[in-house]
Amino acid sequence: MQTPKNTYIHIPFCKSKCHYCAFTSTVNLKLVDEYVNALIKEIKFRYQNNIQDTIYFGGGTPSILPVELVNKIYKLFDLNDCNEVTFEVNPETVDFDYLKSLYEIGINRLSIGIQTFNENILKLIGRKHTPEMALDTIRYAQNAGFKNISVDLIYGLPSQTVEDFISDLGKVKNLDIQHVSLYGLQLEPNTLFYKKTPENLPDSDLQAEMHEYTAKILDDFEHYEISNYAKSSFQARHNTIYWQNKEYYGFGCSAHGYQNGVRYSNTSNIHKYIETPCEHEIEHVVSEKEKLEEEIFLGFRLSNGIDVEYINKKFNIDFENKYNDILKKYLNTEYLKQTKNGYCLTEKGFLLSNIVLSEFI
Numbered sequence: 503m504q505t506p507k508n509t510y511i512h513i514p515f516c517k518s519k520c521h522y523c524a525f526t527s528t529v530n531l532k533l534v535d536e537y538v539n540a541l542i543k544e545i546k547f548r549y550q551n552n553i554q555d556t557i558y559f560g561g562g563t564p565s566i567l568p569v570e571l572v573n574k575i576y577k578l579f580d581l582n583d584c585n586e587v588t589f590e591v592n593p594e595t596v597d598f599d600y601l602k603s604l605y606e607i608g609i610n611r612l613s614i615g616i617q618t619f620n621e622n623i624l625k626l627i628g629r630k631h632t633p634e635m636a637l638d639t640i641r642y643a644q645n646a647g648f649k650n651i652s653v654d655l656i657y658g659l660p661s662q663t664v665e666d667f668i669s670d671l672g673k674v675k676n677l678d679i680q681h682v683s684l685y686g687l688q689l690e691p692n693t694l695f696y697k698k699t700p701e702n703l704p705d706s707d708l709q710a711e712m713h714e715y716t717a718k719i720l721d722d723f724e725h726y727e728i729s730n731y732a733k734s735s736f737q738a739r740h741n742t743i744y745w746q747n748k749e750y751y752g753f754g755c756s757a758h759g760y761q762n763g764v765r766y767s768n769t770s771n772i773h774k775y776i777e778t779p780c781e782h783e784i785e786h787v788v789s790e791k792e793k794l795e796e797e798i799f800l801g802f803r804l805s806n807g808i809d810v811e812y813i814n815k816k817f818n819i820d821f822e823n824k825y826n827d828i829l830k831k832y833l834n835t836e837y838l839k840q841t842k843n844g845y846c847l848t849e850k851g852f853l854l855s856n857i858v859l860s861e862f863i
Contacts, residue, residue: 504749504761504762505550505552506552506748506749506750506751506759506760506761507552507553507554507555507556507750508554508555508556508557508558508740508743508748508749508750508751509549509554509556509557509558509579509750509751509752509753510557510558510560510740510750510751510752510753510754510757510758510759511541511557511558511559511560511564511575511753511754511757512526512560512561512562512752512753512754512755512756512757513559513560513561513562513563513564513566513567513754514526514527514528514537514561514562514754514755514756514772515527515528515529515530515531515533515534515537515561515562515563515566515567516528516529516561516562516563516566516592517529517531517563517566517592517594517595517630518628518630519628519694520627520628520629521626521627521628521693521694521695521700522627522628522656522687522688522689522690522693522694522695523690523693524690524691524692524693525561525562525756526562526755526756526770526772527561527562527563528772530772531566533772533776534566534567534571535571536776537755537772537775537776538567538571538574538575540775540776540777540779541575541753541754541779542574542575542578543779543780544753544754544768544779544780545575545578545579545753546578547779547780548751548753548780549578549579549751549753551580552580553580553581553582554579554580554581554582554585555582555584555585555586555739556585556586556587556588556739556740556743557576557579557581557585557586557587557588557740558587558588558740558741559572559575559587559588559589559590559609560590561590562590563590563591563592563595564589564590564591565589565590565591565592565595565596565600566592566595569600569603569604569607572589572604572607572609573607576607576608576609581608585610586610586611586650586738586739586740587608587609587610587611588609588611588612588613588652588738588740589604589609589611589612589613590612590613590614590615591612591613591614591615591639592614592615592631593614593615593616593631593635593636593638593639594630594631594635596639596642597642598642598645598646601639601642601643601646601648602646602647604646605646605647605648610648610649610650611648611650611651611652612643612648612650612651612652613652613653613654613683614636614639614640614643614651614652614653614654615653615654616636616653616654616655617629617654617655617656617659618655618656618659618662618666618667618670619633619636619637619669619670619673620633620662620666620669620670621633622661623659623660623661623662623666626659626660626661626700627656627659627660628694637673637677640653640677640679644678649680650680650681650736651679651680651681652679652680652681652682652683652738653674653677653679653681653682653683654682654683654684654685655667655670655671655674655682655683655684655685656684656685656686656687657684657685657686657687657704657709657712657713658686658687658703658704658708658709658712659687659704660700660701660702660703661701661702662704662712663704664708664711664712664715667712667715668715668719671715671716671719671720672719674720675719675720675722680732680733680736681730681731681732681733681736681737681738682720682723682730682731682732683729683730683731683738684713684716684729684730684731685729686709686713687703687709710853713852713853714849716731717731717849724737724805725805725849725852726804726805726806727741727742727745727803727804727805728803728847728852728855742804744800745800745801745803745804746800746801746804747793747796747797747800747801748760749761749762752766752767752768753768754768754775755768755769755770755771755772755775756768756769756770756775760788763787763788763793764785764786764787764788765785765786765788766782766784766785766786767782767783767784768781768782768783769781769783770783790817793817794813794817794819795862795863797813797816797817798813798859798862799859799862799863801813802845802846802847802855802858802859802862803855804846805846805847806841806846807841807844807845807846807847808821808844808845808846809843809844810822810843810844810845811843811844812843813844821844825862828861828862829845831861832851832858836848836850836851837850837851837854837858838851838858
């Protein structure tokens with residue numbers, strides 16, 4: 503039985519719900535203590551006391567938790583000397599003392615949800631922090647000792663212009679940030695924006711133009727994955743295990759995991775999770791066909807693309823023969839290109855990745 507070396511922990515609490523967010527979360531903060539007790543119960547039940555290389559606290563808003571509760575969860579795991587422990591923070595929920603305390607207990611990477619530095623757009627999307635609070639959070643983190651800081655930005659937001667987005671990128675470039683996660687706005691079901699489409703949304707051409715400016719402005723970052731840019735040696739180790747199709751624990755309400763060829767998920771009902779935290783709601787044994795498709799789909803998200811020899815050996819296939827027509831089609835349109843070891847998406851291909859990759863599924 504394999505034991506994952508990586509862990510995702512979901513903290514489903516927020517002070518308020520952003521208009522675009524489809525992640526499982528609640529504003530009922532009275533449930534925090536009960537939830538953490540249930541989470542600890544699940545971890546003790548499933549975690550096999552093996553050394554973890556990465557842990558990722560996601561949400562929701564993990565920084566709603568008091569540091570004492572974060573430490574209580576953190577201490578359940580056995581970590582080695584080269585680990586990455588990421589903690590998502592929202593600028594409205596932290597100050598210097600909070601971030602310093604996180605650093606002191608062992609958190610060594612922050613992911614800060616900024617989304618944009620434009621105050622008017624922040625209000626339109628339901629964010630409660632201001633641009634000044636975002637800048638303060640970055641400064642607090644750096645002064646607290648963090649040397650590995652990632653920020654999230656979104657493009658294609660209501661009323662956002664290309665100039666607005668270029669301004670956001672310019673600010674990030676000048677802030678001594680090591681990593682940027684960049685997402686195009688999606689109108690996801692069960693969100694306010696899905697129920698009522700906001701006015702003045704940039705169209706797909708304008709979104710593409712915004713995206714194209716990213717590599718030009720963040721020229722000291724490597725575009726190592728469709729949505730992610732990093733300075734040298736600061737690629738997100740935890741997220742990379744997803745794209746490399748490796749196994750991982752998933753703990754918490756609505757968390758997903760992958761272990762021994764089984765993908766599983768926990769209930770997204772927080773009350774049900776608190777009552778029965780050790781029960782998976784869904785367990786799916788991944789077939790060989792699905793494993794191959796996932797290997798291709800996830801591998802192409804990375805700038806290095808896929809290694810044909812590796813895939814051929816792992817799945818006992820002739821990749822280039824099996825997908826000959828698709829490869830020719832997208833090599834000719836310059837959405838794919840050959841590499842030393844196989845194939846990868848071009849920058850143009852990244853913009854249409856869903857269309858390209860759907861043909862391999």
